[in-house]
Amino acid sequence: AQSVTQLDSHVSVSEGTPVLLRCNYSSSYSPSLFWYVQHPNKGLQLLLKYTSAATLVKGINGFEAEFKKSETSFHLTKPSAHMSDAAEYFCVVSGPGGSYIPTFGRGTSLIVHP
Amino acid sequence: DTGVSQNPRHKITKRGQNVTFRCDPISEHNRLYWYRQTLGQGPEFLTYFQNEAQLEKSRLLSDRFSAERPKGSFSTLEIQRTEQGDSAMYLCASIELANTGELFFGEGSRLTVL
Numbered sequence: 457a458q459s460v461t462q463l464d465s466h467v468s469v470s471e472g473t474p475v476l477l478r479c480n481y482s483s484s485y486s487p488s489l490f491w492y493v494q495h496p497n498k499g500l501q502l503l504l505k506y507t508s509a510a511t512l513v514k515g516i517n518g519f520e521a522e523f524k525k526s527e528t529s530f531h532l533t534k535p536s537a538h539m540s541d542a543a544e545y546f547c548v549v550s551g552p553g554g555s556y557i558p559t560f561g562r563g564t565s566l567i568v569h570p
Numbered sequence: 571d572t573g574v575s576q577n578p579r580h581k582i583t584k585r586g587q588n589v590t591f592r593c594d595p596i597s598e599h600n601r602l603y604w605y606r607q608t609l610g611q612g613p614e615f616l617t618y619f620q621n622e623a624q625l626e627k628s629r630l631l632s633d634r635f636s637a638e639r640p641k642g643s644f645s646t647l648e649i650q651r652t653e654q655g656d657s658a659m660y661l662c663a664s665i666e667l668a669n670t671g672e673l674f675f676g677e678g679s680r681l682t683v684l
Binding site for chain 1: 574601603605610611612613614618626661663665673675678
């Protein structure tokens with residue numbers, strides 16, 4: 457069994473300030489973890505993924521995430537928010553094996569103020 | 571590689587009517603997923619195919635829902651006797667390599683049941 461909890465439904469930041477979107481996961485296996493972004497009226501786009509290599513993962517647009525097994529967390533960060541970062545962000549967990557079914561969190565809406 | 575394509579993008583129907591959505595995955599991807607996303611929620615797994623075989627179905631997939639993937643290429647998702655609760659975005663995704671790979675999503679088919 458696997459699940460993911462996004463701890464904040466909304467995060468509001470000012471442009472130029474750091475972004476932190478929190479995600480905790482539960483998995484019976486050694487998980488693969490992903491962050492996807494969804495802009496209004498657009499498809500889901502992969503930001504970054506962790507697949508048991510380096511625990512600090514860098515993604516597109518300056519985002520990165522750190523896998524912490526002891527805390528079962530995979531928080532997404534960015535040093536400086538841009539207006540274009542305003543979107544919905546989803547943390548996703550999946551396990552190995554034949555039944556590979558990625559499970560999504562409920563999403564965090566990132567609001568960026570000028 | 572033209573990405574994952576879904577049609578129609580929008581469908582408005584009256585309660586009780588049948589609707590069908592089509593998904594064309596990335597050509598070399600042998601696994602195809604259907605998810606449903608309602609407002610303010612993350613995508614929820616419905617079913618997936620490995621080539622033409624439907625390997626797993628969620629409990630969300632009532633008997634009014636049926637999905638096919640003839641010849642392991644495109645897939646269709648049919649909803650019979652639609653209900654207002656079926657109103658949602660239906661997302662299709664494909665993947666080349668299960669276990670660690672990312673999902674590639676289409677832009678979705680939005681269903682509104684009046």
